[in-house]
Amino acid sequence: MRWIGLVSLTVLLIWNSEASGLKVEETPQGLKVEGKSYRARFVREVAEFSLEVLDAQGQFRPVSRWSPEFGLVMKGEIATNVGARAEWNFQRKGDILVVGWGFPFFVPETNSNWRPVWATAHFLCLDDGILMRFQLHNLKLPANAVCWVMPRWRLDERLFDAYTFWRPDDVRRSGHIAALGERLVYAGVTPWEQRGDIAPAFAASLPALIVRSEATGVGLGIVFVRYAEDWKGGFGFLQRFRPDVVYLYSGYLPAQRATQGVWAWVAPFDGRNASPERKVQWLLEQANALLKTFKPIVTSKLPSWAQPPSDFPTELRRPRPVERTEDAVVFSINEFIHTPYGLWLARKVGSDVLLRAWFKWGNAPDWRKFSPLVEEAHRLGMLFGGGTTCSALYHGENNLSEEEVLDMATRDPEGRLVDAWGQAGVRHGTLSNPRYLNYILRWCQAQIEAGADCLFMDEINAALHDNEGYDDYSLRDFREHLIRTYVQGQGWRLDDPRWQERFRIDLTDRTICPDGTIATFDYRAYLKRHGLVSKPLSSQNPLREEWQRFRAQRDREAWRWLVERIREFARQRGRQVFICANGIAPFVDFQVRGVWDLWRVKEGRVDLSASQIRDWARIVRDGWFVAGRKVPVVFFHDWGFGGFPWMEVPPSDRELWMRVRGAEIYAAGGFFAFPVTGLGNHHDALRDGTLNEIARQTVFYQRYRDLYRNGIPIAFDELPTEPAQVSTALWVRQEPPTLLIHIINCRVVDFRLQKGPVTVWVPIRDMPQDVSVFSPDGFQGKAILKREGERIRLTLPQLEAYCVVTLRFKKMPRWSPDFVPRLYPTQRWERALENSFVVQPGGIVEDDWKLVAFLQGKLHTHLRNPPTFLINAPQGGTLEVFVRGVAQGGARLVLMVDGQLTQAVELPDRDGKNDPFADEYARTFTFRLPVGKHRITLDNDGNDWAFIEWLAFRGEFAHP
Structure with missing residues (x-):
């Protein structure tokens, strides 16, 4: 039945x-x-x-x-x-x-x-x-x-x-x-x-x-x-x-x-x-x-899903591991590979990078005895990943004395130990203690010496909750932060009355400042005096923002210190080690980010009813921005003390998710780490019957790895489709001129994909010279193209889960009048990474992720870095700018052509909310672009920021 x-x-x-x-x-x-x-x-x-x-x-x-x-x-x-x-x-x-x-x-x-x-x-x-x-x-x-x-x-x-x-x-x-x-x-x-x-x-x-x-x-x-x-x-x-x-x-x-x-x-x-x-x-x-x-x-008979897949095809394996993470296309979670069984599973999957094959959480093994497994992984063309926690600290782990644990553990606002995650016998370490940083470094060095190529650094901010981080080392560093910011930075005295006026620090209270100056300030005593011990991050705390600013800076510098010493240790041994963190982080070689908040279920089953491709794309671009370069952004199913959502849906749903959401992630410019083993080997794709699907997917991504390299994603879910429950991504490749159209089926009835014909209207006026279709599902038939007015109708006789259609041209096609590629600046309160960009044919700007959505005015001068675009518009064109909202101080958009002001738009505050997402304007402003080669600068000379959700260059453009 x-x-x-x-x-x-x-x-x-x-x-x-x-x-x-x-x-x-x-x-x-x-x-x-x-x-x-x-x-x-x-x-x-x-x-x-x-x-x-x-x-x-x-x-x-x-x-x-x-x-x-x-x-x-x-x-x-x-x-x-x-x-x-x-x-x-x-x-x-x-x-x-x-x-x-x-x-x-x-x-x-x-x-x-x-x-x-x-x-x-x-x-x-x-x-x-x-x-x-x-x-x-x-x-x-x-x-x-x-x-x-x-x-x-x-x-x-x-x-x-x-x-x-x-x-x-x-x-x-x-x-x-x-x-x-x-x-x-x-x-x-x-x-x-x-x-x-x-x-x-x-x-x-x-x-x-x-x-x-x-x-x-x-x-x-x-x-x-x-x-x-x-x-x-x-x-x-x-x-x-x-x-x-x-x-x-x-x-x-x-x-x-x-x-x-x-x-x-x-x-x-x-x-x-x-x-x-x-x-x-x-x-x-x-x-x-x-x-x-x-x-x-x-049945008493073995079903096909219970048969282990064959080893990954030799002809698709790399002869040696990649030398740059940017060349990797397939990632997998293989937690752990301590035995031949773990490597046997890895043989079934075409992974370029084995993530968390080793990992130090509590007590650590002697990884040197596992070195032969690394050597075998290298022969299979795989990078071998290790990793460590930067947060968990167990009493007695790795023969630590009680004095060492107590010294490295953080405290609450009353100076007491805290059970990390509510678990008895485990603490969070303090990143202000050099001993703890060296303790983390010790396990990275041990894994490098045993052969690890990559290190997955978990919880790089020590995963502190609101009631943690108040140990003596952190209080010392906070005190130094205040002195550096206000005494050295703004000329305050150590006994300046402004400590009391701005922060309510009573220098005469010897329980808070024993010597009467900020040099001996005790933040825990301050919290106690003001009744803030149980709510240290309350808005009633005058030092809340300074504390949060200090913590962010401290965590970043501690992370930088670790990364630099890990790399230096590897260099001294003639090794190159690739570093990632759990979550979007700076200073990394590739980003790894949990699916957590983007996991969609309904009544205990995977929910594919709405496309998530824009969510994945937003995080991919954010990952590039934080890393400062276009590194791989890898999504994976994480686990923690709160459970493992991946294991809470049936195995058939897991396969469905990989086929649909995994494809969306690749189409968004990211990568998915296929879950081979995890949760300390409690999850096993062989046991749950998903290994055959993982093997099938990774064969496709390795065989057609070039589809996911050297392309520029320019539109997500902007192409009309029939039926509507389809995710799409439009990519452009300049040489040779090519459009890549990713089409993902989201039609699910009774938890099964509904196969059938799909039509996509491609916003171009020119027919391609060549059409190809690639699919992990074994596409049958031919793609049918037909001109409909000023766009092309593309029909697939049947779509199962995912396919990529490539359209090759002699030169870049002309867009339909109702379409223009949009640039989506990164939504971060930071200075733009660059201020000079090139508009390529088709109105495409390759590194638009280096832009920021907050176009700053006069108030935050340290964040100003307005963009300049080099254009070649034989017939002129327009720049469209979509403004979502402005700050309370208002803004004024200005367009500079070769350094000369040509157009301006006043944007006074309308709602008093200071909220960039409040739909205060939600309006497109259009600026005329002159004929020929020019330098176009979009600036804001108003009082404060304007939030630019997107901008676009409309018209025909040539190489500058």
């Missing part, structure tokens, strides 16, 4: 199951099932579920800290179902809901190859519990392979305090978990250390193991069905690994035994009842009846 008609099926499930007490609800994320004393959730398309059990007060309590794990152990490696894609199905059978999974374990065949082993799991959900069936569908398994045929549960150790099981002589064993001992102790039937309350087998008449909470009444029981026939020689046990880690291994067998299929109940029990024999026997009787009518509802 597939997904056709599931809405009506859900209604039937709810209606029929209510009568028996079982409640079932289908959601976009999966299924919610509620019985008499338990509640389960099954995740759509993924082999994961969760379970809650009712306590004595009628509250549901989660029994496990993470998703229960089925597992296959071979050659010392453990493969589990967590994160695994599943052939997922459910059916109603009378008063039973049957949920079925088919999913792969990936196990080592050799040291350089992993293969899938297909498994199926069925969950028969009844009012009183869940009867589970597990089966492996592979007969070629080594004799020493073992399988967790029933889940391993990481129990909530705070919840469970007791256990019960029966020995072969029917003697009941009950006790408290704490009484077993502290570490590596057991209750039940275990093959491991024989410490604790151990038995050689369970009683044939009462084959069960129950974990209980005498404090809350919660109980969870595993009842083995057909124990004598199917479970002989098997194991089930409670393990207290250490006081804060308790596992329940609910079924453990030689893997060959699992090929016949085994059954067991997972059911709620009364945690305060140590004599539950009657319920165990009743469950066994129910199981005997249910087994007679059972039929599988998921």
